Amino acid sequence: xxxxxxxxxxxxxxxxxxxxxxxxxxxxxxxxxxxxxxxxxxxxxxxxxxxxxxxxxxxxxxxxxxxxxxxxxxxxxxxxxxxxxxxxxxxxxxxxxxxxxxxxxxxxxxxxxxxxxxxxxxxxxxxxxxxxxxxxxxxxxxxxxxxxxxxxxxxxxxxxxxxxxxxxxxxxxxxxxxxxxxxxxxxxxxxxxxxxxxxxxxxxxxxxxxxxxxxxxxxxxxxxxxxxxxxxxxxxxxxxxxxxxxxxxxxxxxxxxxxxxxxxxxxxxxxxxxxxxxxxxxxxxxxxxxxxxxxxxxxxxxxxxxxxxxxxxxxxxxxxxxxxxxxxxxxxxxxxxxxxxxxxxxxxxxxxxxxxxxxxxxxxxxxxxxxxxxxxxxxxxxxxxxxxxxxxxxxxxxxxxxxxxxxxxxxxxxxxxxxxxxxxxxxxxxxxxxxxxxxxxxxxx
Numbered sequence: 001x002x003x004x005x006x007x008x009x010x011x012x013x014x015x016x017x018x019x020x021x022x023x024x025x026x027x028x029x030x031x032x033x034x035x036x037x038x039x040x041x042x043x044x045x046x047x048x049x050x051x052x053x054x055x056x057x058x059x060x061x062x063x064x065x066x067x068x069x070x071x072x073x074x075x076x077x078x079x080x081x082x083x084x085x086x087x088x089x090x091x092x093x094x095x096x097x098x099x100x101x102x103x104x105x106x107x108x109x110x111x112x113x114x115x116x117x118x119x120x121x122x123x124x125x126x127x128x129x130x131x132x133x134x135x136x137x138x139x140x141x142x143x144x145x146x147x148x149x150x151x152x153x154x155x156x157x158x159x160x161x162x163x164x165x166x167x168x169x170x171x172x173x174x175x176x177x178x179x180x181x182x183x184x185x186x187x188x189x190x191x192x193x194x195x196x197x198x199x200x201x202x203x204x205x206x207x208x209x210x211x212x213x214x215x216x217x218x219x220x221x222x223x224x225x226x227x228x229x230x231x232x233x234x235x236x237x238x239x240x241x242x243x244x245x246x247x248x249x250x251x252x253x254x255x256x257x258x259x260x261x262x263x264x265x266x267x268x269x270x271x272x273x274x275x276x277x278x279x280x281x282x283x284x285x286x287x288x289x290x291x292x293x294x295x296x297x298x299x300x301x302x303x304x305x306x307x308x309x310x311x312x313x314x315x316x317x318x319x320x321x322x323x324x325x326x327x328x329x330x331x332x333x334x335x336x337x338x339x340x341x342x343x344x345x346x347x348x349x350x351x352x353x354x355x356x357x358x359x360x361x362x363x364x365x366x367x368x369x370x371x372x373x374x375x376x377x378x379x380x381x382x383x384x385x386x387x388x389x390x391x392x393x394x395x396x397x398x399x400x401x402x403x404x405x406x407x408x409x410x411x412x413x414x415x416x417x418x419x420x421x422x423x424x425x426x427x428x429x430x431x432x433x434x435x436x437x438x439x440x441x442x443x444x445x
Contacts, residue, residue, distance in 0.1 A: 004131040013127035018103035021112035035065035066160040073139030080168025082395040083122035084151035087114040095419035117416035121174035121407035128435030176404025183389040186328035186360040192350040194320040205312025211258035213249030215265040229268040252309040252325040253391035255289040300331035327391035330360040361397035407431035
């Protein structure tokens with residue numbers, strides 16, 4: 001398969017990606033306003049649709065601001081490419097070597113929030129489409145790029161799309177890892193609500209789907225707590241009565257690769273404070289990332305074991321809250337796991353509230369879609385790896401006959417949700433080449 005990607009596609013795609021990265025599309029609203037998730041996300045959606053129009057597509061911008069899409073071609077069948085434009089917060093700015101919202105190119109890498117997740121892969125797919133059009137292939141199926149705006153939180157964008165719009169016949173999500181993800185764990189996000197405290201205040205963590213890399217506590221007893229942390233072998237910094245515990249931030253779907261700073265801090269605090277939230281974290285979570293002390297062994301041969309992450313914790317005089325993110329093996333039900341978490345939470349006088357739940361995904365490896373995409377990937381890369389499963393949650397599970405297909409490669413270092421997120425240009429362009437052939441085979445044959 002000869003490549004349809006030309007230098008002009010590489011040059012123009014890089015400029016387009018920089019435009020998207022420059023918009024800090026972090027969710028700043030509750031979904032009840034218009035636009036529902038803040039002006040920056042609305043601006044990013046608008047910019048993406050402008051890019052699509054420049055590429056020759058017709059566009060639609062949901063008047064309520066939840067989603068947008070761009071169409072091209074003709075035919076009864078609709079091939080969907082599902083992308084998201086929202087990003088997680090930038091994290092600790094002092095750890096960034098570049099402006100997270102600038103799209104700086106340095107040493108063959110474009111840095112910036114969203115470069116890997118998911119603006120870079122989105123642009124790769126868009127300019128792959130442009131390459132197919134420029135190759136003058138005839139589309140006998142319609143293609144639709146669907147842009148979500150709420151992927152990093154509650155996926156309300158996809159709910160609104162599915163409520164109002166045509167469902168694709170087939171397609172892929174450029175928000176995973178090559179060669180292809182044919183099964184995704186179920187997703188459960190929940191809050192555990194407890195009492196307030198007159199002598200302990202704590203506000204740590206940002207997003208439920210990020211393992212917190214830092215957790216801080218300020219108080220007159222900081223020196224004593226620091227001594228406890230030292231005895232426990234926990235990494236921390238003490239300055240001006242503020243303790244900052246150092247962990248390692250990673251995506252919640254791979255929590256076992258990170259170090260949860262909140263859980264570490266709670267272990268130190270538990271020796272000095274008695275509070276349901278602190279006790280729950282220190283006794284039932286501690287260093288575990290598989291929820292074993294709460295759920296027992298939860299594991300299957302297809303997707304591995306349960307992933308359990310504490311994304312944030314808040315304690316003030318009025319109330320307290322733990323936010324959890326669980327990735328559940330496909331052979332288990334969300335309801336069954338939720339009941340176990342609720343039971344343990346109740347033992348600590350914490351009230352369980354479900355925040356979000358998304359069923360698992362499973363598309364057989366023998367399906368025509370999987371077989372077609374795998375053949376393209378193998379031909380373009382020479383990599384004969386088998387399709388994989390994941391704890392990550394992608395839009396693929398919100399529609400039928402969809403899989404996650406790149407744009408990360410098996411050798412790509414995952415920097416999604418981390419400081420200094422970046423994407424190698426050679427990988428961006430290789431993904432573009434793979435996507436171009438994919439679009440050609442799905443839409444032009």
